[in-house]
Amino acid sequence: MTDFVLVHGAWHGAWCWRKMLPSLWAKGHRAFAVTLTGVGEREHLMSSSIRLATHIDDVAAVIETEELARVVLVGHSYAGLLITAVADRYAERMVRLVYVDAIVPHSGESWSSSHDESARQARRAGIARDGVIPHPPASAFGLAGEDAAWVDRRQRPHPGGVYEDVLQFDAARVASLPRTFVDCTSPALPAIEKARQRVRSESGWQVIEIATGHDPMISAPAQLLDILEQAGRSS
16 A cells, blocks of 8 residues: 655646546555645635745645655646655655656746746736736647546636745755656647756656656546556555
């Protein structure tokens, strides 16, 4: 049995793991899907006071309240920042980190660091105007048909206050942990390109490619489930 903590990316919620949770439970694992403050079923808590630290604490609270001691910590997209920070805080409780087409930060970087200057300027302008980052269409994640419609109905604007917050962590401590990067290649999301390059140029990474889009928990749940189970067995 493995303890999994699943953390969604921007605009999503715990709902995005719906195709995977029953299978993890059926196989005898404990699996917890976090919803970050301000999105998903917690959209009513949207506030200008939400910062990167708020979302880090959301994830940490699950580990604390469930008293988890041997965790496979899974972060999708934006949540690469969050699982890095939580792993730094609870390194002794981690057995593996799984970055699902996710940001792979260096200490001193922010979410904005993963984007080019034109994208940063556009997002900053939107945040200054509305206080949030609007969600893209699900088609941007390679989804189509019912899957795209399902995601489009559930996505919510993301709190803008998290965008520029700088993440500081002990890089050596995080690098000492087993780490897997799931590279979703078809279509590959341009915003994740920096992470793709990092995990192939830095030591200590297991890289697994899936020929699907940016939301594999929706478009390729069986393949992602196999990767997570392997992560639990190999740690």
